[in-house]
Amino acid sequence: MRDIVDGLLAWRAAGLRFAVATVVHTWRSAPRQPGAAMAVNSRGEVLGSVSGGCVEGAVYAAAQEVIETTKAQKHTYGVSDGDAFEVGLTCGGTIEVLIQPDSALTGLDDVLAAIAAGRPVATVSIPDAQLVVWPAAVEGTLGDAELDRAAAQQAAGLLAHGRSAIVTACEQEVFVQSWAAPARMIVFGAIDFAAAVARIGRFLGYRVTVCDARGVFATAERFPEADEIVVEWPHRYLERTEVDERTVLCVLTHDPKFDIPLLQVALHTPARYIGAMGSRRTCEDRLHRLREAGLSEAALSRLRAPIGLDLGARTPEETAVAVAAEIVALSWGGSGAPLTDLTAPIHGPSLSS
Known part of the structure; x- marks a missing residue:
């Protein structure tokens, strides 16, 4: 989203509703990596790209539905193991795209400002909720306190290295997107x-x-x-x-x-x-x-x-x-001692909100 942040800030200033489509997973020779984003506003204007042109038309239509219904959607585009999905990628790869309305993006103004200023921040997304992880705080909820804690710890680790990835927290897959240059x-x-x-x-x-x-x-x-x-x-x-x-x-x-x-x-x-x-x-x-x-x-x-x-x-x-x-x-803050000799939790306490 870093490459479209200026446009999103302008849309926010104009009071426009919009949806953001983000690549959360790729297989084989996908044209864009996880984190690539495309946004569509209520006027039909577009920012960014999720596939370099292969599936933008389908994503555009889905984004318009998301704006209208304010309900997030997740779509898979491509061909894998002989199963054809909605739209084929000319490169032969497969991408999974999460499309969220702006109303579901927790702390959106603060997140956009941080990205624009180069300050570190990470988001943890599931289709209907988002958690924002700052270097010393957590904002929002994924709907479950234990999931919030586990996801925030995963996000803090990825943020420390400026990486984005699908991770598993409490047996649930979540997408962590971080904005920070690698350490x-x-x-x-x-x-x-x-x-x-x-x-x-x-x-x-x-x-x-x-x-x-x-x-x-x-x-x-x-x-x-x-x-x-x-x-x-x-x-x-x-x-x-x-x-x-x-x-x-x-x-x-x-x-x-x-x-x-x-x-x-x-x-x-x-x-x-x-x-x-x-x-x-x-x-x-x-x-x-x-x-x-x-x-x-x-x-x-x-x-x-x-x-x-x-x-x-x-x-x-x-x-x-x-x-x-x-x-x-x-x-x-690890001790370096063998875990078998310790009784404390394997992971440290979650970040305070």
């Missing part, structure tokens, strides 16, 4: 451990950057899972790149000439996670050097070193799992 993972040090960390970072939904001053090592061939390769002194790159409270920084160089100036910058950023690789002796020496450089104990308390949880890891891949586990635990 960043910046891996410093083009070593074999970095390749494994980059790979698991991508798997977790981060936009991954690998940075090293040595161009012979920092190459796309060695780091195919990275979204970006930067050949530059790490501290200089960190000084000029965007770091926010969702960013995770993994310092794997374990070389003082790189680590010390880099961590002096890193520990003054709002990054959610800052971890540095090294033996106990290396980490103690690093802390000593950082204290000599003037960093406070409060700043140093943010540093996770040695990096990762104690999993007994040996290989780069196992180490990457240990690093990822620590990042997830820190992000959501």
